Amino acid sequence: MEEWYAEIITIGNEILSGKTINTNASHIARRLISIGFTIRRITVVMDELEEIKEIFKETISRNPNLIVSTGGLGPTYDDKTSEGISLAINRPLELNQKAYQMIVEKYSRLGIQLTEERVKMAKMPRGSIAVENDVGIAPGIYVKYEDIEILATPGVPREMENVLENFLSKHLTNRPNKKYHEESFIIRGVMESTIAPYVKQLVKKYDLYIKTHPKGKELENPVLEIQIAGSSISEDEIERKIKECKKELIDIGVRLGGLVEEVK
Amino acid sequence: MEEWYAEIITIGNEILSGKTINTNASHIARRLISIGFTIRRITVVMDELEEIKEIFKETISRNPNLIVSTGGLGPTYDDKTSEGISLAINRPLELNQKAYQMIVEKYSRLGIQLTEERVKMAKMPRGSIAVENDVGIAPGIYVKYEDIEILATPGVPREMENVLENFLSKHLTNRPNKKYHEESFIIRGVMESTIAPYVKQLVKKYDLYIKTHPKGKELENPVLEIQIAGSSISEDEIERKIKECKKELIDIGVRLGGLVEEVK
Numbered sequence: 200m201e202e203w204y205a206e207i208i209t210i211g212n213e214i215l216s217g218k219t220i221n222t223n224a225s226h227i228a229r230r231l232i233s234i235g236f237t238i239r240r241i242t243v244v245m246d247e248l249e250e251i252k253e254i255f256k257e258t259i260s261r262n263p264n265l266i267v268s269t270g271g272l273g274p275t276y277d278d279k280t281s282e283g284i285s286l287a288i289n290r291p292l293e294l295n296q297k298a299y300q301m302i303v304e305k306y307s308r309l310g311i312q313l314t315e316e317r318v319k320m321a322k323m324p325r326g327s328i329a330v331e332n333d334v335g336i337a338p339g340i341y342v343k344y345e346d347i348e349i350l351a352t353p354g355v356p357r358e359m360e361n362v363l364e365n366f367l368s369k370h371l372t373n374r375p376n377k378k379y380h381e382e383s384f385i386i387r388g389v390m391e392s393t394i395a396p397y398v399k400q401l402v403k404k405y406d407l408y409i410k411t412h413p414k415g416k417e418l419e420n421p422v423l424e425i426q427i428a429g430s431s432i433s434e435d436e437i438e439r440k441i442k443e444c445k446k447e448l449i450d451i452g453v454r455l456g457g458l459v460e461e462v463k
Numbered sequence: 464m465e466e467w468y469a470e471i472i473t474i475g476n477e478i479l480s481g482k483t484i485n486t487n488a489s490h491i492a493r494r495l496i497s498i499g500f501t502i503r504r505i506t507v508v509m510d511e512l513e514e515i516k517e518i519f520k521e522t523i524s525r526n527p528n529l530i531v532s533t534g535g536l537g538p539t540y541d542d543k544t545s546e547g548i549s550l551a552i553n554r555p556l557e558l559n560q561k562a563y564q565m566i567v568e569k570y571s572r573l574g575i576q577l578t579e580e581r582v583k584m585a586k587m588p589r590g591s592i593a594v595e596n597d598v599g600i601a602p603g604i605y606v607k608y609e610d611i612e613i614l615a616t617p618g619v620p621r622e623m624e625n626v627l628e629n630f631l632s633k634h635l636t637n638r639p640n641k642k643y644h645e646e647s648f649i650i651r652g653v654m655e656s657t658i659a660p661y662v663k664q665l666v667k668k669y670d671l672y673i674k675t676h677p678k679g680k681e682l683e684n685p686v687l688e689i690q691i692a693g694s695s696i697s698e699d700e701i702e703r704k705i706k707e708c709k710k711e712l713i714d715i716g717v718r719l720g721g722l723v724e725e726v727k
Contacts, residue, residue: 214505215492215502215503216492217488217490217491217492217494217502218493218666218667220484220489221484221488221489221505222484224481224485224507225478225483225485226481227481228480228481229482230481232480232481238479238480240479240507240508240509241478241485241506242504242507243505243506244503244504245504250503250504257521
């Protein structure tokens with residue numbers, strides 16, 4: 200069977216200095232594997248334009264199906280991912296109208312003026328699609344170069360996760376030819392930190408992607424949306440596996456005093 | 464001032480699959496920075512001979528002062544780091560006599576027979592130096608290629624840490640031209656998990672390498688050796704900073720009910 204292969208690029212001096220552990224790369228890896236990709240390489244580079252350009256060029260030269268990067272999309276002078284990609288694929292950096300609208304709308308809702316630094320987040324390589332960021336300002340950048348799909352996500356973990364989910368559900372065009380299945384449900388009354396060790400065990404046991412999305416307030420009113428996803432050559436197999444895992448996790452949730460609801 | 468620059472290579476499918484978070488790379492980064500290196504890149508590759516060979520070749524081509532890898536040194540079929548380095552630097556893989564002695568001695572002490580798989584851990588590129596591993600079997604591999612120093616450490620975190628310390632104290636020949644200072648002391652009666660959050664704060668505050676080495680038993684009889692290290696252009700500055708940090712940490716240890724001892 201054809202291998203669908205992805206690479207992950209993390210941009211950020213805080214990872215290279217060992218101050219921040221690269222949990223973003225692990226999240227992206229698990230999520231991409233759940234839809235059938237193999238991850239062949241993860242690279243961490245500095246917030247330097249030349250380094251970012253080089254790593255995208257090198258990664259492209261290995262011809263993966265998908266490249267996902269994290270970091271370097273913000274408004275500050277050391278956020279250089281967009282420019283780095285633009286140099287690597289030799290397309291001019293220009294104002295992306297859709298991204299500009301997204302940014303204008305977010306700041307105007309907050310009554311904050313646009314500045315050059317804020318507009319910078321709407322500058323993308325020509326031909327890019329701005330990917331929705333529902334929890335922060337900087338949109339993701341989705342651009343195709345030859346047959347390679349490239350997604351740049353922000354470095355803040357919850358923004359990276361949100362942009363990645365939006366990309367997978369709305370934009371990714373070429374998917375691994377595996378059967379993908381996903382189920383979600385809601386547990387009320389169980390704290391994310393309480394269920395976390397059980398989730399960890401089930402991830403190991405079933406080899407699936409399981410993600411708890413907190414929707415309420417951890418202490419006063421915990422509400423968790425739990426997403427279970429995976430892929431396999433056999434549709435039956437992956438559906439059965441996910442349902443079994445879901446049942447086990449629901450039983451655990453109920454035992455921990457939770458109230459379970461299906462997601463509509 | 465001349466930049467002393469290092470790269471880190473992590474070898475292991477468990478990191479690429481997102482199942483294990485790359486804490487080894489963070490540890491190596493912090494430790495190398497403490498003696499004055501800059502880390503320019505961290506790369507994670509698969510346990511595949513071709514990948515390992517390629518990443519060492521690529522990394523060497525960027526001409527860093529030092530390359531430290533972690534993973535792939537064990538006795539199993541998928542431990543291919545030694546062979547990968549040997550192909551990358553074009554030196555035959557051969558039985559390293561010193562490594563062989565280390566391994567023979569460890570197994571014979573345990574009354575365990577040598578097998579082909581066990582002897583495999585003594586096979587290193589010609590010209591390598593076997594680096595002591597005091598907490599496991601597989602020795603580290605230290606080899607010089609042109610002006611580049613290459614160290615391969617095991618993937619088990621405490622073995623990686625031990626081999627790295629042995630390398631830094633006994634083998635590394637070319638050091639960054641910064642003044643390095645290190646102090647250690649012992650705290651009895653404080654659990655590592657109790658002091659951990661304070662250590663984390665001090666690492667941030669002082670930007671130093673602080674490592675707690677548990678020497679006793681966490682629950683019944685906790686004994687911690689605490690190491691504080693860092694480097695700077697100014698000898699006075701780094702010594703003063705480390706002494707200040709040490710004093711603050713000793714005060715915290717005493718407040719937590721600990722008994723402090725100097726390391727002889």
